[in-house]
Amino acid sequence: MDSKFSKIIKNNMPWIILIVISIIFSFFSPNFFKIQNIINILNQNAFVIVCAIGITFIMMSGQIDLSVGYQMSLIGVTIGLLNKNYNIGTIGMILIAVLMGVLLNILNMTLSIKLNIGLLMVTTATSMLYQGLSFTISGSKAVGGFPDSFKKIGQANFFGTRIPIAVIIMLFFAVIMELFLTKTYWGRHIYAMGGNEDASRLAGIEVIKTKYLIGVIAGVFVGISTVMLISRLGSVNSSSGPGTEFTVLIGILLGGVSVRGGEGRLSGVVAGILIMAILSNGMQLAGFGVYLQYVVKGIIMLAAIGIDVYQLNHQKIIDEKLN
Amino acid sequence: MNNDTILRISHISKKYPGVLALNDVSFDVKKGQIHALMGENGAGKSTLIKIISGAIQPSGGSVIINDTEYKSLTPALSSQLGIGVIYQEFNNVPSLSVVENVFLGKKIGGRFCPDQKLMNQKAQEIFDKLGVNIPLDIQTRRLSPAQQQIVEIARALSSDVKVLIMDEPSASLAMAEVERMLRIVKSLRDEGVSIIYISHRIDEVLDIADTLTILRDGKHIETRPMKGVDRKEIIRLMVGRELNETYPARTTPIGGPILELEGVSGNGVHDISFELKKGEILGLAGLIGAGRTELGKVIFGEAKKDSGTIRYKGKPVDFHSAGQALSSGIGYISENRKEEGVFLNFPVDWNITISALKKNSRYGFVNRKNLEVLADKMVSRFRVKTPSQLQLVRNLSGGNQQKIALAKVLALDTDIIIFDEPTRGIDVGVKQEIYHLMNELIENGVSIIMISSEMEELLGMSDRIVVLHEGRKMGEVMKKDFDQQKILTLASGIALEDKE
Known part of the structure; x- marks a missing residue:
């Protein structure tokens, strides 16, 4: 069972599942395969994928971050208010978003390293902290009035094409970070550390340094992802962001990143997030109720974890005669 | 410093709060020699190699490598100076490929990106030199323990290693694999690498070492050439006193069959038939992967039996859980003491009574008095060295942990004990005590199935030996016919020609 063909199938399982699910939904709804629907799905989920790129690095190292959504909420509200009150402009908003993402993730990592506890526990606590801060500074009100150039990031198309800028940004980072992860020493160190x-x-x-590197990378992408999200929405409130952490988590697992860390690829993660997106979109088009959608997603997540564990337990030990 | 001395340990001490782990230890390691480092658990061997590898810093003294004195080392510096370490617990990344593990933490290729082709080529060269054939691109978790160890040796060789430290390299290998590993070690020595070889197994050391250093209680006892040293002498130096009759004799008569297996298959073993007689120690021999532990778990109800019959006291039984087997009087003591044998973070009495809670309770409430009595009885019966019943098992020595694992099983009325690697990682002195305990159990009417990878122990303790190979029974050897060669032959899957 170790032939080239079965290996290709195994390595690209998320994409195969994605295609199968798409075909199934195209029977339910004739609108599903229309170009505009596909572009919409990509556009709406570009920020999720960018966020997942960063979080994949954390999962790759065998950790789980539950605070992503609340980081986005805090970052979004902060840059919205800074823009409103101090007019920091598009560049300022992006820079501060990225900077805050990095700081929040470094804080998570530092707590995890110094207290010697898992990121899961740390981020359970900090997510509450970030959410509280976000609501405190926003006063539960929405903030708008972004500069036009800022809104273009999430709303405009790329130079007269029909492809949204957000999708281009997403593709660009996915490719760059896949190369970083698989081709460079630092990427391999992350795999090794997770394993x-x-x-x-x-x-x-340098395990500690590598952990901080992971924090920085995750932070950068959380920041960019926040920018993409709120620029598409056109305004921000403290509820923009929370919830993303679970979509990202499930998407990454579906994408073949092991819960134990050390395994998986970014291309799979992109497919994993799209599987989740297409499930939502397809089920909506097919007229499934929201509650039923939760049931389906729950079952799919259980299946993803189950397959991961099954594969681990059923690997053949190679012990051919040496010498 | 002589020019054939490559590493000098000079007055090394290491203080921990309340403990002097190493006390003014000095000796030389010569170029191109296999230097055995022996001592009981707690003698300071691991502390010493951690100092040489830079994992910890000494409180005093220095390490001299190639005429340069180092008051302390770091892992990176130590590795640069040509010191490689193969730790006892395998240190591979299971999810990475073999070739990535060989070059773990090293930069082969450009400034930013590793060169996969070059890595493959270099790894293949190392494996060729070692004379082994391991696929380069598969995940390391799919390798057997023996192969994983070779990957680690290859990692040490991938940098220019001058001193290779091996900490209990044979602990998780079966007999034939140990032989191959020893061959590799010898060929490395012949190429001029110095090897510091730490092992509990005296036979191995007698076989390969050129020089012997003995530590006891953190002190250096002796460093001498192996010539003229025998087993007795090594034990005397390690223990500090004479130990007689390593394998005490038994006089208990052997009775009728108590456990009979007929064509048992499942959990990786096929068509196994044998019987265990009352008052007998039945040895189970075989290489790693032969299915000894797997068979033990089938009997114990830990793993599913697909076909065949197990008769216990004449009646067919089919246990579906360990709990059922235990309450019927069959106990299993795992080879993984720390994971499956004892609860490290719980106290002694808690450990001893955990299986016997139900027996000592009424309407679901445990009878504390009974449990106290039981725990006290067990501690004195097994001569467990512990300051109190409340001591956490984590803080006891390996031998005493093993006694606790034994006491836990015997807190129920046990008739059969499946004893998996009874003395793995246990000191020579305490080993004997375990053997005496086993004999005492036999006298009290218990029968034992002993799974062991140590040939000496199998031959010394068993009344009969059943040999497995790749999940099948290869043969059965009676005590009068015990012979190391015979058992090794069967274990490697070759049937004996002259079957009496």
Whole structure:
């Protein structure tokens, strides 16, 4: 079962599932395969994918971050208010978003490293903290009045084509970070650390530095993702963002990143998020109720974890005669 | 410093709060020698190698490598100086490919991106040199323990290693694999690499070492050439006293069959038939992967039996859980003591009584008095060395942990014990005590199935040995016919020609 063909199938499982699900939904709804619907799906989910790119690095190292959505809420409200009160402009908003993303993730990482507890526990606490801060400074009110150039990021198309700018940004980062992860030393160190932290440290990999690197990368993409989200919405309130963490988490798992870390690829993650998106979109077009959609998504997530564990337990040990 | 000395340990001490782990230890390691480092658990071997590898810093003294004195080292510096370490617990990243593990943490290729082709080529060269054939691109978790260890040796060789430290390299290998590993170690020595070889297994050390250093209680006892050293002498140096009759004899008569297996298959074993007699120690021999532990788990109800019959005291039984087997009087003591044998973070009495809670309770409420009595009885019966019943098992020595695992099983009225690697990682002195305990159990009417990878122990303790190979029974050897060669032959899957 180790032939080239079965290996290609296995490595691209998320894309195969994506195609199968798309075909199924095209029977339910004739509108599904229309170009405009597909562009809409991509456009609406570009920010989720960009966010997932960053969070994939965290999951790859064997950790789970639950605070992403609340980070986005806090970042979005902050840059919205800074723009409204101090007129920091598009560039200022982007820079501060990225900077805040990095700071919040470094804070999560530092707490996790210094207290020697999992990121899951840390971010359970900090998500509450970030949410509270976000509501406090926004006063639960929406903030708008973004500059036009800022709104274009999430609303305009790329130079007279029908492709939204957000989709271009998403593709650009997906490709760059896939290359970073698979081709560079730092990317491989992240895989190694996720697979076995002790072995990595003893092999001379700077585990702590690598963790902070992961924090920085995750932060950058959370910041960019926030910008993409609120520029598409045209305004921001403290409820913009929360919820994203679970979509991202499920998408990454569906994309083949192992819950134990050390395994998976970004191309799979893109497919994983799109699977979730198409499920929502397809089920809506097919007239499924919202509650039923939750049931379906829950079952799919269980299946994704189950397959991951099953594959691990059923790997054949290679022990052919040596010598 | 002589020019054939490559590494000098000079007055090294290491203080921990309340403990002096190493006390003024000095000795030289010569170029191109296999230097055995022996001592009981707690003698300071691991602390010493951690100092040489830079994982911890000494409180005093220095390490001299190639005429340069180092008051302390870091992992990176130590590795630069040509010191490689293969730790006891395998240190591979299971999710990465073999080739990535060989070059873990190293930069082969350009400034930013590794060169996959070059890595493959270099890894293949190393494996060729070692004379082994391991596929380069598969995930390392799919390799057997023996192969994973070779990957680690390859990692050490991928940098220019001058001193290779091996901490209990044979602990998780079966007999034939140990032989191959020893061959590799010898060929490395012949190429001029110095090897510091830490092992509990005296036979291995007698076989390969050129020089012997013994540590006891953090102190350096002796460093001497292996010539003229025998097993007794090594034990005397390690323990500090004479130990006689390593394998104590038994006088208990062997009775009729208590457990009979007929064509048992499942959990990776096929068509196994044998019987265990009352008052007998039945040895289960075989290489790693032969299915010994797997068979033990089938008998114990931990794994599913697909076909065949198990008769216990004459009646067919079919246990679906460990709990059922335990309450019927069959106990299993795992080879993974720390994971499956004891609860490290719980106290002694808690550990001993955990299986016997139901027996000592009424209407679901446990009888504390009974449990206290039981725990006290067990601690004195097994001579567990612990300051109190409330001591966490984590803080006991390996031998005493093993006694606790045994006591836990015997807190129920147990008739059969499946004992998986009873003395793995246990000191010579305490080993004997375990053997005495096993004999005591036999005298009290218990029968034992002993799974072991140590040939000496199998031959010394068993009344009969059943040999498995790749999940099948290869043969059965009676005590009068015990012979190491015979068992090794069967274990490697070759049937004996002259079957009496």
